[in-house]
Amino acid sequence: AQRVTQPEKLLSVFKGAPVELKCNYSYSGSPELFWYVQYSRQRLQLLLRHISRESIKGFTADLNKGETSFHLKKPFAQEEDSAMYYCAPSGGSNYKLTFGKGTLLTVNP
């Protein structure tokens, strides 16, 4: 069965500190990996995907197939990064997403 583990339900850091949101997955085949973010009172939106290997808002995520991990990192957190973050692998012909339970990141001033 497809499974996504985000071990931290809550993560609190101070502004300027590094942040890492962990994600481990168990998935058959070769999934695409995504991070989605939900800011307060906004809809869920794509943050980044592993296939594009880009940095969005200072965030990066490296896919480690050996460890089946896709941790999200940012070297210097900002207050506006406070949000709910979901790791989601996607697979199959219809690109169905499997969501982790999410990590609520709070960046304190």
Added chain:
Amino acid sequence: GAVVSQHPSWVICKSGTSVKIECRSLDFQATTMFWYRQFPKQSLMLMATSNEGSKATYEQGVEKDKFLINHASLTLSTLTVTSAHPEDSSFYICSAPNGLAGSGETQYFGPGTRLLVL
């Protein structure tokens, strides 16, 4: 960019009535749409995959007769909660994939519909 809308944004209904929620892709076509349910402070739970021109595919444990899905066109999917009960009260979200095949389809999410059944 790709936009997905949902209507209504919130609805209150009496127990036993049916409620229809619409999901529209405004500037792209979607042969597939997804319906999720989100409880307070919890993650999204996929309910079903809506397929244009064919039957919806329901996730395990989701009653297909309770949650009727119709993908009427390439830009519209509807979720009807039939004979709603208070336990159906939740936040319902739809999404539609859009992107280049093989490059990682990005899901675009609607703003959600909050349903309260009294």
